[in-house]
Amino acid sequence: MLRPFELHRPETLTDAATLMAQYGSDAAPYAGGTELLLLMKAGIARLPHLVDVKRLPGTATIEMRDGALTIGAAATHRAVERSPLVRARFPLVAGVAAHVANVRVRNVGTVGGNLAFADPHSDLATLFLTFDARLELVSSAGTRELPLDQFVLGPYETARQPEELLASVRLTPWPARTSGCYVKFGVHERPSLGIAVALTLGAEERVIAARLCVGCVSPRPHRIREAELLLTGQPLAAIEAVADEAGALAGRAVDPISDLHGSAEYKRHLVSVFTRRALDVAVARAHGREPQRGYAHAVVV
Numbered sequence: 001m002l003r004p005f006e007l008h009r010p011e012t013l014t015d016a017a018t019l020m021a022q023y024g025s026d027a028a029p030y031a032g033g034t035e036l037l038l039l040m041k042a043g044i045a046r047l048p049h050l051v052d053v054k055r056l057p058g059t060a061t062i063e064m065r066d067g068a069l070t071i072g073a074a075a076t077h078r079a080v081e082r083s084p085l086v087r088a089r090f091p092l093v094a095g096v097a098a099h100v101a102n103v104r105v106r107n108v109g110t111v112g113g114n115l116a117f118a119d120p121h122s123d124l125a126t127l128f129l130t131f132d133a134r135l136e137l138v139s140s141a142g143t144r145e146l147p148l149d150q151f152v153l154g155p156y157e158t159a160r161q162p163e164e165l166l167a168s169v170r171l172t173p174w175p176a177r178t179s180g181c182y183v184k185f186g187v188h189e190r191p192s193l194g195i196a197v198a199l200t201l202g203a204e205e206r207v208i209a210a211r212l213c214v215g216c217v218s219p220r221p222h223r224i225r226e227a228e229l230l231l232t233g234q235p236l237a238a239i240e241a242v243a244d245e246a247g248a249l250a251g252r253a254v255d256p257i258s259d260l261h262g263s264a265e266y267k268r269h270l271v272s273v274f275t276r277r278a279l280d281v282a283v284a285r286a287h288g289r290e291p292q293r294g295y296a297h298a299v300v301v
């Protein structure tokens with residue numbers, strides 16, 4: 001049952017930040033409500049004040065700013081999926097947005113709510129790590145920026161101070177000659193695994209930068225530096241030969257727990273297998289080919 005609460009509807013981001021400072025931990029920002037209202041109904045969160053942040057001017061804007069794709073916190077997944085700018089310049093981001101949850105959740109659920117909630121089963125946080133995402137946080141004391149990997153601290157835990165509001169996320173475009181993909185796997189409502197890969201090619205078709213990010217199976221999404229090191233410097237033609245080793249490194253680097261998504265051992269196995277598959281897709285795309293093969297219970301974006 002939903003307990004009574006007061007809904008505040010400020011007109012500006014500054015007014016919203018003032019309300020957050022005034023009510024402190026008695027208040028929470030309220031965007032699409034897809035997570036927040038569930039928590040309140042279950043009695044897990046008892047909040048006498050909600051501050052509506054989804055109608056604040058400018059906070060749902062999606063635009064290029066100083067060379068980075070800037071997505072306002074109140075932009076819905078559906079808006080990202082349908083944005084001509086995102087589709088043209090960041091097709092992987094639009095493609096992943098189109099596979100978040102279901103259309104009802106995508107219509108109201110926001111990018112800011114997804115990142116601020118820090119559910120380990122988020123697709124966005126994993127994918128956004130490959131774009132060196134930076135978050136803009138606003139409070140009555142001012143504005144600060146944080147890299148995404150310093151923002152998400154663990155399951156449902158972020159570096160956001162209680163009175164701070166997430167205003168936007170900035171994604172830096174991949175360098176030229178980068179190919180990649182996002183692979184998600186799962187049999188439940190939310191993904192059991194998300195893997196994002198980006199390989200940048202330099203002279204003589206060698207990988208000069210590799211990004212491999214894994215989400216859902218560790219307390220927070222993270223890059224697999226050991227595998228990135230292995231991949232960097234390899235000729236594109238050699239990636240297939242080292243993909244198993246990269247998968248094994250990734251499987252060892254994650255920190256899973258056993259839960260309804262599977263045992264810890266099974267999750268390590270999934271990470272190894274899907275790392276290899278994600279690398280296959282990235283290599284095929286670097287050759288200008290689109291792999292035909294699908295994988296059961298998996299989506300390849």
Ligand SMILES: Cc1cc2nc3c(=O)[nH]c(=O)nc-3n(C[C@H](O)[C@H](O)[C@H](O)COP(=O)(O)OP(=O)(O)OC[C@H]3O[C@@H](n4cnc5c(N)ncnc54)[C@H](O)[C@@H]3O)c2cc1C
Nearest residue numbers: 029031032033034035036101109110113114116122123166
């Ligand atoms: C059935 C289902 C399936 C899902 N499947 C997926 C999936 O496949 N992939 C995936 O990535 N996600 C998935 N999700 C998660 C979904 O993306 C999030 O529920 C949604 O994006 C949250 O946004 P919201 O606007 O509804 O947040 P709310 O519920 O309004 O808020 C969530 C939390 O964030 C805080 N918050 C909201 N906005 C701000 C802000 N601007 N500043 C600071 N704090 C803020 C709130 O106080 C609250 O703590 C799924 C959710 C559901 C219900």
